[in-house]
Amino acid sequence: MENRLLLKHYNEPGYHTLDGYVKFGGYTALKKALKMKPEDIITEVKNSGLRGRGGAGFSTGMKWSFLPNNNEPRYLLCNADEGEPGTFKDRYMMELAPHQVIEGMICSAFAIKSKKSYIYIRGEYYKPYKIVEKAIQEAYKAGFLGKNILGSGFDHDLDVYRGAGAYIVGEETALISSLEGKKGQPKLKPPFPAVQGYLRKPTIVNNVETLAAVTWILNNGAAAYRKFGTEKSTGTKVYSVSGNINKPGVYEVDLAYPFKDFLENECGGMKEGFKFKALIPGGSSCPVLTAEEALKSTLDYENMASLGTMLGSGGVIIIDDKQCMVDLLNVLMHFYHHESCGQCTPCREGTGWLEKLTSSIGKGKSQLDDVATLDKVARHMMGTTICALSDAAALPVVSFLSKFKDEFEYHIREKRCKVKGNCHAQAHH
Amino acid sequence: MPKLTIDGKPVEVAAGTSVIKAAQTLNIPIAHYCWHEGLSVAGACRMCMVEIEKNPKLQIACNTPVAEGMVVHTNNDKVKDAVKWALDFHLINHPLDCPICDQAGECKLQDYYMNYGLYSPEMNQRKVKKSKAMSLGDRVVLDQERCILCSRCVRFTTEVSKTHELGIFNRGDRCELSTFEGRPLNNNYSLNTVDICPVGALTSKDFRFKQRVWFLKDFETLCNGCSTGCNVTVSYNQNGVFRVRPRVNQEVNGFWMCDEGRDIYKHTNKEFRLDQVIERNDQVGGAAVKGKPVALAIQEIGKSLSATVKKGGLESIALVVTAQYTVEEYEALFELFKNTVKSPHVYYWKNNEEDFDSFDGLLNRGDKNPNTKGLSDTMTKFGFKGTWEDFEKQATSKSFQYVVVAGPEDQSAYPDLEKKLEILNKAGEVIWLSSCKNEKFKNFKWQIPMKSFLEKEGTFVNFKGIKQNIKAGMSIIPTSLSLQEFSKGVFESMGGMA
């Protein structure tokens, strides 16, 4: 059953403007927050059990409390560089309810005592960028941003920064590098951004959905948020669903919602003539689940982890029986090869190697032991780099090979596709 | 001071030290490309993987600070496998043109392949092609295919030389090292990037294709290019000296040296050297006669010196010294002049007065002599005070009959050499001691070949007063002398006059 906490008023016309937002109870959380002590807000968020919605699922309140206790300037960055293939929830939220995000940002900035924050928005998101920019101007005019917000004595400035179109900048340290004006490359940890981030000052990077959820939590209290979901995965999660289903789109459901129900109720089931074959639950970098595994699963962090995959950013990709897995993997590898920043050797060279291998398997130009090589290369890329991009490229390979090996071998043996006979991967040559 | 164990050996290092440095203190080798002691940590090559107990993943040793009770393994199967694969990733797009690569023989890819690799390659796909033999500047050539993008050179230009010429452009395996447009790599420290390049991507134009490195022998000495006294390694073989590279000495030069200093070997090679005694013989009408044995020449010098002394012409004998010789040589020469010749006319020849005290902020100094401090100390010790100005005054007012000149070894460091030689021309008989040919100098009595700094032992005192020793590493001109040998020979042929 869809449970709209964040997306409650999204269908109201004019909700993306300040007036529309205020009409449905907007900026009450800010007013409430400005009366609280910053430490209390952090405690509240911690108590709500809110976990980062960008992919890693790390506790937000915990992240905030890592900030060193000093008077250094600190920064809040909103990670709106939504590049994960299969994910489009942040765009939806920024287009339809920019003020929700902005309000969440001001509250969070107040909580971590930051005077300056940025929304780092993906370069390709031009429309959301315009909307968010307009919303910020409205907020400035209404006195929600700027000097002495609502008479509380709290000053805050918010800027939007457009990226230049790199997937890797979705990683927080790379985002910081890019924001600093450098090449968008992840930085070594330690030091962590909470200690030394943007301009070498303590920095918190949060996802759009996380910040929007902060608004809801401050409005309704941590206890109300905890009512949804499970003990460890609290609240609701926004999913962007794609694939050959009847109703693709953005849905918000409680965490720990059974996937079978999700597929049948919210997504309206598979399209006529298509059969559910596999599921990528959290954007392209998550390992794939077969239909049997997926139909037994529930959509929460723990259950996904127990199945060896991740909830990630909530980019649910539903793969039907007409899709060739070799082709799909080739497309993914092309993406990661293109997007590797080139800093660490295993990822820089490995992603290229993986793409070449998958494409030669797709074309039927390789030997059977290339499947073993593919697996070996992917396994040795895992966990060897600064950021998680090499893992993101390697995990799908390993899971595709372990679950759909027959399709790969068929491609090599028969020099054609098992499901289609003539798939896209073959057509490349 | 945290205590940790690396491969079962306990070690105690300062807090904040990285594991790779701690391992270095134990002489445990950890493979690495991007990490360099003199630069910041990049953590890009992923070769220095070590296993740290209680840590699920392998960690890079260069960016992991030591912690109390840490247990590190650098050599178990898991680590070996990770290093092997990291090396494989480095090599899959490597052009394998070792036959034409200057780095072959001292290439870290080759070394680590022998240590950690030794697999048969599984890469059967097309390699990425990039441009080759690109000129980056006046001294450096880049081969982008060989580059492993360790970013050492980029960090060098940003952190050490602070000239910011180099950058890594593009992404993924299309990454390319290059210079920014209109900013060639022409700073005075550019060849350090060649030294720190672990592979053959950056090569020196000067050394390029001259020799294969395995034909070269190395020996350690000091740079005599300026008063900093950088520690260097000189590579040579029977055909001469081929290159000079810096050697680590934190007190003096750190890890680096300037490009100017790389050229010091040039004036030591045979073609530039004074290789035999030249005598201007009055009997043949003042023509230059070459090839007299050195011992004979010195005997004649000694005899005529002692004759002049006996005639009571003490005032007409002068000694001019440049600061390009060792302390021991000065002592021998001054000893001869003070106690045997008993001449007080000892003058210090200072070069390029205008930029003598200049300093580029890193290493290179305007004082192009290795031993200025040593010379002035020794002169004070013997009570000599004369400078070139004094000599000039004396030489113009009354002519010296006999002038012994310990001339410069590196004549290019003496831009006003010709002018000064004109003043020397006014003196009666000039005994010119030098290691280099000087065809413009006509009015000499003798030219005696001297040893270059590669061929003699002694001490140089740098501008800070740090005493450093040089050793005789090779013999280029066998007949050449050091000042000690010269002084001894003259002393003996003067009959040991006291």
Add this chain to the structure above:
Amino acid sequence: MTWLTARYEDVVSRLEQNHHFPWIMSVGCCSHEIQNSSLATYDWQRLGVDDVSTDPTQSNLLILGGWINTERAQEIKYVYDQMRKPTAVIAIGACAISGSPYKALIDAPSVHGEVIKAEDIVPVDIYVAGCPPRPESILSSILELQKKLKPGPSHREVLSEALRN
């Protein structure tokens, strides 16, 4: 009388141009190849190299092979001085000619280890490269020698040219 002696000299030198009495001083593998050239397969008697004489005083062709150390160098010099003049010298193989590869390997020469080049002891007329050279090379060295003693086309060449036409 002078005419007669001059004629005699002329006749002798003409004979000597195509008739060699070899004295072989060879060790090692080169001597096998020299023996091979003298036997039926290659048969250097066809080219005018006579039987090996028993006394160096009767020979006018010195064939050197194998590596030469100080002791052998003295012997070679001793033999060369006794030989009938004019004496031709053929040095066969890399050892005798240049001392290689032993010269390259020996850093500090001892009395027995020192390698001496043939040309440092006696004037060498013909060099035969190889290690060891094949009998063909040795035979061609004899042809070269004859060419040196009598420049211009040899009888053999004239004959074969005529036969071809």
Add this chain to the structure above:
Amino acid sequence: MSVVKRPEGKANWYLPGILTGMMITIKHMIFNLTHRKQMITIQYPEERYPYSDRFKGNHILTVKKDGSLRCTACMLCATYCPAECISITAAEHDDPSVEKYPISYEIDILRCVFCGLCEEACPVDAIRMGPEHQTAAIAGENFIYDINKLAYRSGLKGGVQSKVDDEERHSRGL
């Protein structure tokens, strides 16, 4: 002291022994005169012994399709050479895909021991041991073979090409 017992009777006579020996010689002579094809003596220099393809004779430097040297001046041959008879001077080529080439390649043929290690060491099949037997020449002739002699001597008819060409290797991505 060993005492040889002389054979009795017929053998004491002088002539029969001589004649028997002469018979053998004459038999061979007549045989050789009538069967010239089967005569074991090789009439060098008109006749030549056919050597195997593996014969290690004078060196050949192979050339590329355009006639330039294949040698990249890597000096591995010079490094391996036990006789130290190879000396190479490398230089920078105008074409960056060739990069390095020898401006002089000299073999001191008198030092060479024809061991073939240079051929084995060569990574690009640039030097081979040819089929010609080793040289004999008068003292004073040039025994240091340069590129002209090694690669383009008249016997080679414009140079020997290697089967695998560099450009093919490059186009295959190797």
